[in-house]
Amino acid sequence: MSPVPQLVVHRDKELMAQAAAARLITKIVDAQSARGIASVVLTGGRNGNALLAAVAASPARDAVDWSRLDLWWGDERFVPAADPDRNAVQATGELLARVPLDPARVHPMPASDGVDGADVEAAAERYAQELAKAAGPQDRGRVPAFDVLLLGVGPDTHVASLFPEHPGVRESARTVVGVRGAPKPPPTRISLTLPAIRAAREVWLLAAGEDKADAVALALSGPGELLAPASGAYGTSRTLWLLDRAAADRIPPQLYPPASA
């Protein structure tokens, strides 16, 4: 059962990043209070990075027990570990280097100069095993039930590295796939699949700017995940679309009446 998406529309992308950061901090604190440990899946892209920068700048970040946070990634560019194009490198620059995380709880996806070398399928399988190890019996042994899974939405409706009509978006068995020939550079990537994304309790999709307006409108109009991967990204208890006004501009009003500020 896919929860009906809930839309929150902010004035602009700066306010969207601030509000999403406040929301994420609160969510982590609540999850830690309820279960001891919280888990978050990070995304690459400008909006995901802006959110992390806003968390770093927030005085409320000290309310989080960073040593009890598991961090995972939804996708990664398959380049060497120190490459500035890596989502993990960018997240480290924006936030991770500034908070006292437990390194054993930080799970970057493999890099192209790792133990599997350039074999992106083997690297993807390695990450799938790492996720399976962290999953409990209640998670059906495949991936943990992440508290929050963040996804930037691309102008073609891609999420993570699942692109419209690419093989990755059709994957129904594996939790992690290697991606070749991605339309967004670099072409070789690792990505969680839709079944893995849908194991998250909450999925938050981020989109800002006029260049995302068509993608957001399309994904919310129900074209199916093959044509619009973002429409196949939902959580077990909540699916939140965090938007700025420009990105929300073309959503058919009869589908989602504006309900936010």
Ligand SMILES: O=C(O)[C@H](O)[C@@H](O)[C@H](O)[C@H](O)COP(=O)(O)O
């Ligand atoms: O590795 C990546 O590039 C991503 O994880 C990708 O899925 C990204 O999140 C979207 O393309 C949105 O990116 P923007 O927020 O920059 O538009």
